[in-house]
Amino acid sequence: xxxxxxxxxxxxSDVTFYIRVCYRxxxxxxxxxxxxxxxxxxxxxxxxxLGNLINxxxxxxxxxxxxxxxxxxxxxxxxx
Numbered sequence: 001x002x003x004x005x006x007x008x009x010x011x012x013s014d015v016t017f018y019i020r021v022c023y024r025x026x027x028x029x030x031x032x033x034x035x036x037x038x039x040x041x042x043x044x045x046x047x048x049x050l051g052n053l054i055n056x057x058x059x060x061x062x063x064x065x066x067x068x069x070x071x072x073x074x075x076x077x078x079x080x
Contacts (some may be wrong), residue, residue, distance in 0.1 A: 015035070019034075029047060035057045
């Protein structure tokens with residue numbers, strides 16, 4: 001397993017993630033992502049799904065999306 005931290009800057013807010021890649025095959029990957037600032041987590045089954053999760057978190061952080069419409073992210077009490 002490979003772990004890495006990444007930041008994406010959107011507007012005036014930083015969004016921090018912990019991404020764990022569990023499997024890589026045929027230029028694709030699967031794993032889990034934790035949104036450290038939002039204390040939420042999710043699993044992803046492709047690079048496209050990972051990108052969508054990162055985009056959703058950035059939009060939620062910037063206040064551009066309604067939190068009730070995002071069903072990809074699961075609430076976490078603590079993010080390790």
